[in-house]
Amino acid sequence: xxxxxxxxxxxGIGREVIPAARAALEALGSDLPKLEFVDLLAGxxxxxxxxxxxxxxxxxALREQDCALFGAVSSPSKRVAGYSSPIVALRKExxxxxxxxxxxxxxxxxxxxxxxxxVVVRENTECLYVKQEVSEMGEHGRVAKATRLITERASxxxxxxxxxxxxxRPRKHVTIIHKSNVLSVTDGLFRETVRRVPSLPEVNGKYDxxxxxxxxxxxxxxxxxxxxxxFDVMVAPNLYGDILSDAAAALVGSLGLVPSVNAxxxxxxxxPVHGSAPDIAGKSIxxxxxxxxSAALMxxxxxxxxxxxxxxxxxxxxIRDGTVLTPDLGGNSKTEEVTAEVLKRI
Amino acid sequence: xxxxxxxxxxxGIGREVIPAARAALEALGSDLPKLEFVDLLAGxxxxxxxxxxxxxxxxxALREQDCALFGAVSSPSKRVAGYSSPIVALRKExxxxxxxxxxxxxxxxxxxxxxxxxVVVRENTECLYVKQEVSEMGEHGRVAKATRLITERASxxxxxxxxxxxxxRPRKHVTIIHKSNVLSVTDGLFRETVRRVPSLPEVNGKYDxxxxxxxxxxxxxxxxxxxxxxFDVMVAPNLYGDILSDAAAALVGSLGLVPSVNAxxxxxxxxPVHGSAPDIAGKSIxxxxxxxxSAALMxxxxxxxxxxxxxxxxxxxxIRDGTVLTPDLGGNSKTEEVTAEVLKRI
Ligand SMILES: CC(C)[C@H](C(=O)O)[C@@H](O)C(=O)O
Ligand SMILES: CC(C)[C@H](C(=O)O)[C@@H](O)C(=O)O
Numbered sequence: 001x002x003x004x005x006x007x008x009x010x011x012g013i014g015r016e017v018i019p020a021a022r023a024a025l026e027a028l029g030s031d032l033p034k035l036e037f038v039d040l041l042a043g044x045x046x047x048x049x050x051x052x053x054x055x056x057x058x059x060x061a062l063r064e065q066d067c068a069l070f071g072a073v074s075s076p077s078k079r080v081a082g083y084s085s086p087i088v089a090l091r092k093e094x095x096x097x098x099x100x101x102x103x104x105x106x107x108x109x110x111x112x113x114x115x116x117x118x119v120v121v122r123e124n125t126e127c128l129y130v131k132q133e134v135s136e137m138g139e140h141g142r143v144a145k146a147t148r149l150i151t152e153r154a155s156x157x158x159x160x161x162x163x164x165x166x167x168x169r170p171r172k173h174v175t176i177i178h179k180s181n182v183l184s185v186t187d188g189l190f191r192e193t194v195r196r197v198p199s200l201p202e203v204n205g206k207y208d209x210x211x212x213x214x215x216x217x218x219x220x221x222x223x224x225x226x227x228x229x230x231f232d233v234m235v236a237p238n239l240y241g242d243i244l245s246d247a248a249a250a251l252v253g254s255l256g257l258v259p260s261v262n263a264x265x266x267x268x269x270x271x272p273v274h275g276s277a278p279d280i281a282g283k284s285i286x287x288x289x290x291x292x293x294s295a296a297l298m299x300x301x302x303x304x305x306x307x308x309x310x311x312x313x314x315x316x317x318x319i320r321d322g323t324v325l326t327p328d329l330g331g332n333s334k335t336e337e338v339t340a341e342v343l344k345r346i
Numbered sequence: 347x348x349x350x351x352x353x354x355x356x357x358g359i360g361r362e363v364i365p366a367a368r369a370a371l372e373a374l375g376s377d378l379p380k381l382e383f384v385d386l387l388a389g390x391x392x393x394x395x396x397x398x399x400x401x402x403x404x405x406x407a408l409r410e411q412d413c414a415l416f417g418a419v420s421s422p423s424k425r426v427a428g429y430s431s432p433i434v435a436l437r438k439e440x441x442x443x444x445x446x447x448x449x450x451x452x453x454x455x456x457x458x459x460x461x462x463x464x465v466v467v468r469e470n471t472e473c474l475y476v477k478q479e480v481s482e483m484g485e486h487g488r489v490a491k492a493t494r495l496i497t498e499r500a501s502x503x504x505x506x507x508x509x510x511x512x513x514x515r516p517r518k519h520v521t522i523i524h525k526s527n528v529l530s531v532t533d534g535l536f537r538e539t540v541r542r543v544p545s546l547p548e549v550n551g552k553y554d555x556x557x558x559x560x561x562x563x564x565x566x567x568x569x570x571x572x573x574x575x576x577f578d579v580m581v582a583p584n585l586y587g588d589i590l591s592d593a594a595a596a597l598v599g600s601l602g603l604v605p606s607v608n609a610x611x612x613x614x615x616x617x618p619v620h621g622s623a624p625d626i627a628g629k630s631i632x633x634x635x636x637x638x639x640s641a642a643l644m645x646x647x648x649x650x651x652x653x654x655x656x657x658x659x660x661x662x663x664x665i666r667d668g669t670v671l672t673p674d675l676g677g678n679s680k681t682e683e684v685t686a687e688v689l690k691r692i
Contacts, residue, residue, distance in 0.1 A: 075527035075562065079534045085527055128494060133531035141498030142539075144532040148474065148494055152487030179585070181421035181431055185479035186490040188425045193488075216421065218592040219621070225571065225596035239525070243589060246564040250571035275565070 012276025014071020122241025256287025358622025360417020366634030468587025602633025
């Protein structure tokens, strides 16, 4: 048997960190089925060269794989006609409805502040990300509108995913993030639908041990910074989840540490939470740890929990050891040196 | 001549902190025109008693005043038919299009970390706050949609306000907050319109000394926590501004310190950034400083800069002195004691 892994480095430091993730998978050797990698194209740079950011061939090839690793995509600094983010399109195209972003303090000692051990479970297909936007000239200049979509179906499945993840964690707590004091209809639907998940007949009482709370998004960001330890699993509509996961990443020292998977019912794609970082691209100083951890998270999602654990422990050791780190963590090592250090310990 | 001030304590600790703001204004004595206060009703509690959160009489009476001080409004813990937030309605009704939220570290020493000295200039009338929401039953359950509105007109005037504020600050820097990598039409319009403000013919080169930068909202929240000193004036669409100002407040130690004004061309309403805090309401431990500072900010906006400065210096002294503070700042004094301490120093 084989495990088919698509690699989509895309833009900027994506190209520097995806090879590190690949190397970590390979380092597991006979502990995994035979690995088959395929390199696929996507990204803003591709768009500027070819006029397409996400070729049909990439999507078709992805459907033949078991999983994928995505790097990062650059954002144009001006509006570019015809361009649309390939990562947003991929999430929708492959119905990867859950963006799962665990954020963990480097120190595992809960008395050390700030102690962060939470998972952002971000709905990944709707909210303002449906990108239904229109614009027209009005009496006083241009008028633009975007649609924010929240459905019961998507809210139910992301709610189930959040409960499923909470079930595997000691605290078994889910916080619903919303702004229903303003968006009573859309966020009201999200909030009520997720709240209802544990009592759905089809879940058969499976989530009865889970405690569900809620926070309004602005107050959630405030409390995340003041008392991050109160959060376990945070479940959020797409845009709030986007903002919250960056906020949580800031607390643990660097975006360069935070992994994610984009998960659907039949496919999973690992992706570091950081962006393409054009300012440091090409300098070999990008932190490969978020990307390596994303590979581990992807394995965990595919049922290879033990193998994921081997990668994760190796990363943890390198961080705790503290001598071989990239500049974002105060070190002065290169991407390849940090990667080598992890591989040694896998 | 008189200065007519409406007081709208509304809910929860709003009722405990608005009297403090009033007392601070009164303490200025002959340094201000004769003050005339009028108490007006609004809030969720009012709604539960009378079925209306913002009576017509309140709006009509407000139009007769020079300015107002608003406390805070509670959010229902469940969806309540017919209820809509009175503060959102007031901002729109009185066309208070700019929500100005200065956030400043307690210590004025820029070498102390985190050093924060920024102003969030939040558009206050549109974005998702237009509350145009619809919901219907679809094939797979309920489907809800909200409209996000961004206009050139509102983006221009908030951009001008941001430039006006930046002009009065040493760094003269404006950061546009947006998510145009996803919302290319709506946030694209916001970004391009604000960028264009300094070159508008009617501003006559007035803002030529201002430097304009930009940050994508998720990355802005990340950088706000990692290097808050890079920000001077942040100008943002409504919802991002809401989230960013809570994030910035977390950095300076307490929401209980952060004031705001809702400003239009002909009216200004001071409002602490904190909410109604039902958990501590009625205990006389609410921090009155945000509310007192909001009164000062309101005065500044009305042209009473010197008088505002007297209140602000008194608040700063009380904070630096550190012996009379409410529990949110680690003290054990009551609301009234902190207020008395400020009044003594005005
Ligand atoms: C690049 C951008 C479209 C993307 C998003 O907003 O989802 C990124 O911020 C992320 O968090 O993955
Ligand atoms: C209470 C709520 C409607 C309000 C808002 O979202 O504007 C509050 O969070 C604020 O920041 O003033």
